Every structure is written in structure tokens, then in C-alpha cells.
Amino acid sequence: MTPPVSAPSGRLLPLLLGTGALLVLGGVALFWLASAQNQPQTEGAVPVTVTATACEPMAIEVPAGPTRFLIRNASDRPVEWEILNGVMVVAERENIAPGFSSVLSERLKPGVYDITCGLLSNPRGKLTVLATAESAAETAAPPLRELIGPLSERKVQLMKAAGKFARATQALEQAIAAGDLAAAKTAWMRAAAEWAGLGTVAPQAADLQNRIAPQAAWLAGREADHAFTGLHRIEYGLFARASLDGLAPVAAALTGDATAFQARVKALDGTPAGIAGDAARYARTLADAIAAENLAPYAGEDHALLAAALDTLDRARAVLDPLLSAADPAQAVRVKTRLAAAHAAAAAVPLDRQATADALNAAAEALAGINATLGLEP
Structure with missing residues (x-):
């Protein structure tokens, strides 16, 4: 016969309750820590809010060099935010969901740029990038033969x-x-x-x-x-x-x-820097598009389009591979490995959008590091 289960004694009950409370608090702390680690790093970033009709502010001024922008979507539909030099997109973040923010990091050269503000029909803002002593030295540096x-x-x-x-x-x-x-x-x-x-x-x-x-x-x-x-x-x-x-x-x-x-x-x-820089930017754009299901929204043929997109990233990597392998063999392997991982994620059936976006962002990070190794940026 199974002996009856007795209730905890009066002395044990406070201890058990205290232990349970500590476990709950520990779980909350771990959840907060994980959430904090998944948040974009916004310290020092230039804030930009995209509304339904404009950017806030419409005029921005920053020094030349690496700059981070924190773009918040305050409209009711997904938006893209671009920095334009004439008709050329210098940097962009796409598919920022309503109420969400995204961080864009870019090394900017001196000049006056346009910035898009949500809908293509909305007026554009202005971004003025001011020259510095460092940017002047970079401009004077000769290209690598x-x-x-x-x-x-x-x-x-x-x-x-x-x-x-x-x-x-x-x-x-x-x-x-x-x-x-x-x-x-x-x-x-x-x-x-x-x-x-x-x-x-x-x-x-x-x-x-x-x-x-x-x-x-x-x-x-x-x-x-x-x-x-x-x-x-x-x-x-x-x-x-x-x-x-x-x-x-x-x-x-x-x-x-x-x-x-x-x-x-x-x-x-x-430009030499554009080979890897453009590839890194495109990999980030693909990550945004696949996460937002905007690559082929009506046909649903994301696998084929991702394969074609990744092929062009591979070709960009391949033309730089001899130089990168000579400068940093470990980095050359890392870039190739991350692109292979993105290929594998993109080919999986069914497509795991978050895993594919993560793999593309990892590939973008690896591609973005090539220019520094080859001496194309300080």
C-alpha cells in the first residue's frame, strides 16, 4: 500500500516559498538579460523617426566616418530608410515594421545626401556629412593597384x-x-x-x-x-x-x-571598396526582405530568388578571395563558411525565415570586414 503523502512542515514551507520566489526572479532576470542582448546597440546612434509623411528631423548633420543611425518607424506600414547620393543608394534599411526600430551603420564620406522618409512619394530630407582631418587623409590615399x-x-x-x-x-x-x-x-x-x-x-x-x-x-x-x-x-x-x-x-x-x-x-x-561593401549591404537587405516576406510576396518563390542573390554574393567574395587569403587566411575561410551557411539556410524546405535572416546577417558581417583587412578603410 502506498504511504500517504504528507504536507510540508511549517518550518519547511517558508523555505520552499522563498526558493520558488528566487527561481521566478532568476527566470525574470535571465529573460531580461536575453532580451537586452537582442536589442540593437543604440548608444551614440543618431535618432531618426519616420512618420507617415516625413522624417523627424528632416535635416541631419554628422561628421565624416563611421556613423550609426537609429531609425524608428512611427507610421502604420513597413518603411525603408535610404541615404542617397543622387540616384545611388549609399546605405539603406528596409522593411522596418510599424512601431519598431532598426540600426544602420555606415562609413560616410563628406557631402550632402538625400534621405528617404517612408513612402516613395514623401518629401526627402537632407543629410550633411562634414569633412574631418581623417576623411581628408583618406581621400588623399592612393588606390591599391x-x-x-x-x-x-x-x-x-x-x-x-x-x-x-x-x-x-x-x-x-x-x-x-x-x-x-x-x-x-x-x-x-x-x-x-x-x-x-x-x-x-x-x-x-x-x-x-x-x-x-x-x-x-x-x-x-x-x-x-x-x-x-x-x-x-x-x-x-x-x-x-x-x-x-x-x-x-x-x-x-x-x-x-x-x-x-x-x-x-x-x-x-x-570602387575597390564597393565590391565587399555592396555585397555586405545587399546581404543585410536580403535578411530584412526574407524576414518580412517581401522577396516574392505574391509568387512565393523565395528559394529561387535567394539562390540567385547568394550566387552574386559568392562571386563578389570570389574575386577578392586571393587577396583576402593572402592577407588573412582565417578571415577568408570565415567569409566563405558564412556564405555557405546562408546558402544552406536558404535552401532548406520549409524555409525557416528567421534562421535564413540570421545566416544572411552573419554573412553580411563577415563581408563587411573585408575592406578593413585589405586596407580600404582605417
């Missing part, structure tokens, strides 16, 4: 990729004109993948980028907005509405923009 070869190789890669994208948009236009929905979907996937492979250079033609692939969430009228054009407008018609109605002129305009983009890439003068 050893990087001329990798820079030329990367330029050829991007020119070929731009040509493939232009031809893919022509095929998409033809399929839509022929009234073949199935063929148009296949052609769209090819064009979208080719565009994903141009993600490192696309921000350098931001005017064309905003016509080729604007997100509906960035436009006042969303899918009904007249500025909702290009790949995502066609994707919306083909996959969300299963219709070719109204897509012929959109496809024709996309072909024209793709041809103009090809010419723009051919005319661009890249």
Missing part, C-alpha cells in the same frame, strides 16, 4: 548579369503579349531571378530600381498606386490575380527600364 584586377572582373560579371536581365524581361514581355499565362509565369521567375542577381549594383541606379521593383507597401495607394510598376506589379497580376489584364504596357516599360539599367551598369565606375 592590387585591386584593379578584381574590380575589372567584378564589372564584367555585373555587365553580363545586366544583359541577362534585359533579355529575360524581353522574354517576359513576349509571353504576356502572346496571352500565355503559364509561359509568362515561367518568364517572370527567370526575370526576377536575374534581377535578384543584380542586388549589389541596383542601388546605384535608384531611380530605375524604384521603377523596376517597387514594393506596394512603399506606395501610398499600395497595389492600386500608379507607381506600382515593374516586376512586382507583373507578379501581382500573374500570381495573385492569375490574369494578364493590363500587364502588356507594364511589361513593355519594364523592358525599357531593364535596357536603361544595362547601359547604366556599363557606364558605372566602381
Whole structure:
């Protein structure tokens, strides 16, 4: 017979209650610590609030060199925040959810830049970067001759990729004109993948980028907005509405923009620091997009687009690998390993969005460290 279970004695009861309270407090402390570690590091960051209509403040002044911005979304929809030099995106954070903040770190050169403030139709602010003695010394430093070869190789890669994208948009236009929905979907996937492979250079033609692939969430009228054009407008018609109605002129305009983009890439003068810097920036952008489910919001073909995007990051790494391996073999292995991990995460079925975003951010961090090792920044 099982003996009866007796209640704790009066002397033990306070001890048990005290122990339980300590465990609860310990759990709370651990939760607070873990939460604090997951928060973006905001000390010393320049605060920027994006509202539904503007930035607060609309004019910012910082010294040249490394700067961190804390961007808070005070609007009711996801936003992007960009620093623009003419039509070229210098730095950006995308898909910041309403009520959330994101930290952007960038090394800025002296000059006056535009900043975007939420919707593409909103007025732009101004960012003035003031010269310092350190920035003047950097400007006077000669370029590294050893990087001329990798820079030329990367330029050829991007020119070929731009040509493939232009031809893919022509095929998409033809399929839509022929009234073949199935063929148009296949052609769209090819064009979208080719565009994903141009993600490192696309921000350098931001005017064309905003016509080729604007997100509906960035436009006042969303899918009904007249500025909702290009790949995502066609994707919306083909996959969300299963219709070719109204897509012929959109496809024709996309072909024209793709041809103009090809010419723009051919005319661009890249910089040695841009090879790794642009790759790191694109990896962070991909992490934001995959976490927010904005890579292919209507087609749901994230795996194919991620594969194409990661291929261009690999090619950027590969052109620098001989120099990086000579300068720091361990770092060269680390960059390659983290990109391989991002490939593996992106190929997993089903796709774990958070794991993929984490792997992409880790790859971005590794890519961002290349310039310092190669002497392209102090």
C-alpha cells in the first residue's frame, strides 16, 4: 500500500516559498538579460523617426566616418530608410515594421545626401556629412593597384548579369503579349531571378530600381498606386490575380527600364571598396526582405530568388578571395563558411525565415570586414 503523502512542515514551507520566489526572479532576470542582448546597440546612434509623411528631423548633420543611425518607424506600414547620393543608394534599411526600430551603420564620406522618409512619394530630407582631418587623409590615399584586377572582373560579371536581365524581361514581355499565362509565369521567375542577381549594383541606379521593383507597401495607394510598376506589379497580376489584364504596357516599360539599367551598369565606375561593401549591404537587405516576406510576396518563390542573390554574393567574395587569403587566411575561410551557411539556410524546405535572416546577417558581417583587412578603410 502506498504511504500517504504528507504536507510540508511549517518550518519547511517558508523555505520552499522563498526558493520558488528566487527561481521566478532568476527566470525574470535571465529573460531580461536575453532580451537586452537582442536589442540593437543604440548608444551614440543618431535618432531618426519616420512618420507617415516625413522624417523627424528632416535635416541631419554628422561628421565624416563611421556613423550609426537609429531609425524608428512611427507610421502604420513597413518603411525603408535610404541615404542617397543622387540616384545611388549609399546605405539603406528596409522593411522596418510599424512601431519598431532598426540600426544602420555606415562609413560616410563628406557631402550632402538625400534621405528617404517612408513612402516613395514623401518629401526627402537632407543629410550633411562634414569633412574631418581623417576623411581628408583618406581621400588623399592612393588606390591599391592590387585591386584593379578584381574590380575589372567584378564589372564584367555585373555587365553580363545586366544583359541577362534585359533579355529575360524581353522574354517576359513576349509571353504576356502572346496571352500565355503559364509561359509568362515561367518568364517572370527567370526575370526576377536575374534581377535578384543584380542586388549589389541596383542601388546605384535608384531611380530605375524604384521603377523596376517597387514594393506596394512603399506606395501610398499600395497595389492600386500608379507607381506600382515593374516586376512586382507583373507578379501581382500573374500570381495573385492569375490574369494578364493590363500587364502588356507594364511589361513593355519594364523592358525599357531593364535596357536603361544595362547601359547604366556599363557606364558605372566602381570602387575597390564597393565590391565587399555592396555585397555586405545587399546581404543585410536580403535578411530584412526574407524576414518580412517581401522577396516574392505574391509568387512565393523565395528559394529561387535567394539562390540567385547568394550566387552574386559568392562571386563578389570570389574575386577578392586571393587577396583576402593572402592577407588573412582565417578571415577568408570565415567569409566563405558564412556564405555557405546562408546558402544552406536558404535552401532548406520549409524555409525557416528567421534562421535564413540570421545566416544572411552573419554573412553580411563577415563581408563587411573585408575592406578593413585589405586596407580600404582605417
